[in-house]
Amino acid sequence: MMKLLNSNSIAGFVVGSAVCLTACLSIGSSDSEKVKEQRPVVSSVTMSPDIPSSVSFCGKDIDLTRYNMHEGFDRELSSFTYFHSTTMLLIKRANRCFPIIEPILKANGIPDDFKYLAVIESHLDPRVSSPARAVGTWQLLEGTARQYGLTITPTVDERCDVTKATEAACRYLKAAYEKYGDWAMVASSYNAGMGRISGELVKQDADSSFDLWLVEETTRYVYRIMAIKQIFEAPYKYGFVLRAQDLYKPIACESVAVSTDIQDLSGFAKKNGITYADLKRFNPWLRDRKLLTAGKTYTIRIPKESDMYYKTPNTYVHNPAWVVK
Structure with missing residues (x-):
């Protein structure tokens, strides 16, 4: 049996070699040079992810066909797609954090998509602090945290309590929705503040935060939420291959x-x-x-x-x- 297999393998190799030799001889020298010029000089190929014509956010279809919308979303989706280690880590952490966050959002009538706001705010790290002194999973400023019911003392900072901070964030989000009636504008206001968004809507005579000229961080903000949602909903599509054992397990x-x-x-x-x-x-x-x-x-x-x-x-x-x- 072993001899038969070896004979078949040798025969296959000879036939394959003959085919390859014939193909090589059929390529002219100029064609060969052209192939060399077009061949990548790096070991991997980077492809731009497809940008959909629209995405769903909080139950509403967001049209991405306008140039600034398409390009804004493209920037964030490309960034998360190729920022491999960080994006992969976010999915691993979510396995532990989302079971805490999701029921609180639901109980408060906040769309489930707002869990992705927490993802981009803190990378789901409850201890993180920003240069502006925003703290915790939801990156709340001290004044805002106190306004929405959190305790901050020399020995306690409830902004770092995922459960309590999520409840406080929900109170802010509900108040913002009462003001705007649009979840995308609510998300923008979470970054810039309601005063800034309301003021710019008036000054720029606009109806949507997507149409405003804002600082770069706020301009990118909602696109980042929508882009990370896109990857979380289909990681494999964007090249992230994870197994159950790779995810961080909840610890009782x-x-x-x-x-x-x-x-x-x-x-x-x-x-x-x-x-x-x-x-x-x-x-x-x-x-x-x-x-x-x-x-x-x-x-x-x-x-x-x-x-x-x-x-x-x-x-x-x-x-x-x-x-x-």
Whole structure:
């Protein structure tokens, strides 16, 4: 049997070589030079992603055929498509964060697409802080956070509590929608502020934030949300190949209600069977080595030991579209 296989392989090789030789001889020298000139000189090829004529945002079709709309969306989709490591990391994190964010948006009557606003604001990192001192998953400024019900003290910053910050963001988004009646303008106002968007609509005699001349960051803002949504809905289409085991698994936690001051959070962590580092990771709203409650009750999350290891691969997939089968 082995001899037969070897004979067939040799015969195939000889025939294939003859075909290739014939093809090579049939190409003239000028054609050969032309092929060399046109051949890429790099090991990979970068293709521009197709830009659709429209995309859906918050249940409304957004026309992208106008030059500025097409090019604005193209810029952001191309950026996320080829910013490989960051975009892939966002999908991995979403597997842990979206199960928290989505039910809160739904309960508050906010379109599900606004979870992508959190993605572009913070990369789903609850500890991130901007140069303008916006903090947390929803990148809230201190004044805005207080206005919409969050507590900020020397030892507490609820902007870093994903659940509470999402609820505060919902209150802002609802107020903005009452003002504009259009979710795209609501999203623009989240970046620029309602005062700025309202003022520019009047000054520029415009009806849509897409028609406004704004600073570059705000101009790009809604396009970025729509573009990352496009990739999240079909990662494989844009070259992202993920398996269930690649996604970050949700880690179950026990809740401990605390209404009295804790002077030593390291000791508190040890008493609850975790490290101080893990206490801070799972409760990023704790901003000091102690907790002063000022009469309030706070809920501290204690991760379950059994969930903190990847000894067994992650099997939870929040969105089946994220992974290959």
